[in-house]
Amino acid sequence: MSGPRPVVLSGPSGAGKSTLLKRLMKEHEGVFGFSVSHTTRNPRPGEKDGKDYHFTTKEAMQDGIDNGEFIENAEFSGNMYGTSKAAIEDVRAKNLICILDVDIQGVKRIKETDLDPIYISIQPPSMEVLEKRLRDRQTETEESLQTRLEAARIDMELSKEPGVFDVVIINDDLEKAYEELKEILDEEIKKVQEAKS
Numbered sequence: 366m367s368g369p370r371p372v373v374l375s376g377p378s379g380a381g382k383s384t385l386l387k388r389l390m391k392e393h394e395g396v397f398g399f400s401v402s403h404t405t406r407n408p409r410p411g412e413k414d415g416k417d418y419h420f421t422t423k424e425a426m427q428d429g430i431d432n433g434e435f436i437e438n439a440e441f442s443g444n445m446y447g448t449s450k451a452a453i454e455d456v457r458a459k460n461l462i463c464i465l466d467v468d469i470q471g472v473k474r475i476k477e478t479d480l481d482p483i484y485i486s487i488q489p490p491s492m493e494v495l496e497k498r499l500r501d502r503q504t505e506t507e508e509s510l511q512t513r514l515e516a517a518r519i520d521m522e523l524s525k526e527p528g529v530f531d532v533v534i535i536n537d538d539l540e541k542a543y544e545e546l547k548e549i550l551d552e553e554i555k556k557v558q559e560a561k562s
């Protein structure tokens with residue numbers, strides 16, 4: 366595939382992926398494009414259909430999967446999530462760096478494709494900090510919080526396996542984590558900016 370290299374951001378729910386990528390996109394207008402995933406979970410307050418996710422039903426999503434419309438899909442915390450081929454194409458058609466926010470199952474499935482992204486894991490400094498962040502975000506029920514923490518334990522172990530990620534960023538201090546992320550992507554950012562000038 367031609368154009369700038371896509372970027373996969375992964376890591377436990379609550380580690381800070383959306384926080385970092387929203388800032389990255391805001392500070393680099395016209396450089397990044399978000400691959401809008403499909404999900405069967407309910408929207409959170411403030412989330413917009415078509416921007417944060419394509420919110421859909423299990424039936425419609427399963428039809429799309431059966432029709433080969435997704436490059437990967439996974440079940441996470443009782444809901445379906447997936448990256449459609451169209452979501453990636455929409456970004457790549459504009460010659461932008463395509464950012465995918467997917468869980469560890471998504472990372473493994475994307476590795477079986479020819480997408481060839483830069484794989485970045487965003488990790489919390491500890492389980493305790495992660496739990497506090499998730500509780501403070503007030504988006505989960507106690508049940509879904511516990512499911513997410515269990516998935517986080519698995520994610521934190523798998524992310525240590527050599528070769529899974531190109532880089533692991535510990536998001537303790539937000540400024541430091543953001544600077545690290547920018548530095549990793551500096552070369553790709555410059556390529557897009559130069560192509561536009």
Ligand SMILES: Nc1ncnc2c1ncn2[C@@H]1O[C@H](COP(=O)(O)OP(=O)(O)OP(=O)(O)O)[C@@H](O)[C@H]1O
Binds near residue numbers: 382384385536539542
């Ligand atoms: N370095 C940080 N220090 C303190 N709070 C943080 C930091 N990074 C993110 N947060 C906060 O932690 C919460 C979780 O962050 P965020 O929603 O970005 O996580 P996420 O990895 O995108 O989660 P999910 O995968 O569930 O979407 C948010 O309320 C965010 O404001």
Ligand SMILES: Nc1nc2c(ncn2[C@@H]2O[C@H](COP(=O)(O)O)[C@@H](O)[C@H]2O)c(=O)[nH]1
Binds near residue numbers: 403441469
């Ligand atoms: N495999 C995929 N995982 C995805 C996708 N979109 C998001 N995610 C991951 O799901 C969890 C939960 O997200 P939330 O928005 O409900 O908090 C998180 O780890 C995301 O990275 C996808 O298309 N495929």
